[in-house]
């Protein structure tokens with residue numbers, strides 16, 4: 361099993377407060393988080409700060425994590441389900457360095473999980489907080505570029521255009537082609553962008569045991585879904601919401617009903633599908649589960665780093 | 672009453688570990704807000720002048736600063752030391768106007784005849800609302816409230832004491848304004864609970 365690991369890569373952060381942010385900034389973010397929880401799905405504006413990493417690296421999620429993390433927290437960071445990408449490793453190292461916290465790749469050991477684009481397969485619990493890195497928090501932005509207008513649409517619950525766009529999608533493709541950032545309605549009120557997670561993960565947001573916090577750094581928005589909150593993916597009576605289905609189990613661990621990534625094996629068109637959640641896959645293999653490919657070519661998965669989205 | 676005569680106590684009793692204390696207090700409050708009705712332990716990290724309590728002052732010191740005007744109820748306004756302690760330890764301005772307050776600190780909830788004088792935010796910016804911190808002597812000994820809504824699996828129960836008069840009617844009105852509305856934080860002895868505006872009260876026997 362994965363033991364707790366302490367990331368040790370050093371960063372050039374000459375002097376910094378605990379978890380990098382100054383206390384005034386933390387207070388401001390904390391106030392925004394509380395409003396977000398009180399108004400589920402509503403995007404709370406906040407004064408996003410410059411972080412020692414570029415936008416696109418999850419500065420919104422990093423600021424949320426920095427505002428809530430304490431010395432006793434155990435942090436996990438995933439990027440597309442994997443703990444070992446540059447982005448995930450850098451963010452773990454950042455908090456190990458600035459907050460001195462223990463980090464882990466094991467989902468059940470984490471008290472805070474910061475994520476880019478996936479929800480872990482292992483069900484999350486009451487003692488955990490899930491922090492999403494969000495690039496574009498406004499689900500209506502593609503319909504209406506003006507912030508003043510989208511804000512009005514949320515205020516008046518004018519979501520008709522959103523439904524029309526989804527329906528056009530059906531008319532054109534025969535099904536709803538939107539597979540990422542598939543819009544949801546929270547507690548029957550706000551339409552919300554679940555961040556670019558695959559729609560496969562949308563049902564995990566519904567009545568979750570875990571508090572879910574969303575941070576968009578460049579767009580300066582924080583929003584939240586409290587535990588046990590209704591999260592419904594938008595759909596139509598004649599075209600109900602459906603998650604992606606995979607024809608085969610994970611080639612490494614044999615898991616079904618999980619989200620799979622397509623991995624290219626060679627330049628002759630060889631490929632396989634494996635769990636996007638690397639910790640989940642590793643734990644299953646450690647428990648003796650075995651996929652179709654693993655028996656023939658042991659150790660293949662650990663080195664397979666050419667990841668491509670399955671859908 | 673002499674104006675702004677600072678006694679030594681005004682400068683004392685703040686966080687001894689501002690970073691660690693405010694984080695611990697915030698996490699307790701965040702959990703309370705995310706799970707309405709749940710009672711979360713609060714560390715004792717402040718020693719304010721009476722009648723301001725340790726838990727209410729710790730919550731305020733965690734959340735308030737120069738950007739957040741604070742309204743005090745008449746019980747707290749009577750005590751110069753309380754005002755001075757808050758101004759010194761948070762940097763917040765004390766406002767006489769409920770509608771301008773980011774936070775309202777209430778030592779005598781029984782005197783709170785109306786919630787709707789506070790800022791409820793706007794339809795477009797419902798976050799621009801007042802958060803009320805009510806000092807209560809207990810979260811379990813008062814009349815039981817049955818709660819439903821986001822953060823609650825099925826139903827939750829909370830029994831703060833004392834409470835504002837006609838609370839059920841006041842809360843129904845607050846809930847009806849959603850997404851506008853005030854959020855309530857109950858500061859009990861070494862503990863905290865919350866009722867965000869999303870929480871619904873279930874009528875007994877309904």
Ligand SMILES: [Zn+2]
Nearest residue numbers: 610613635641
């Ligand atoms: Zn697998």
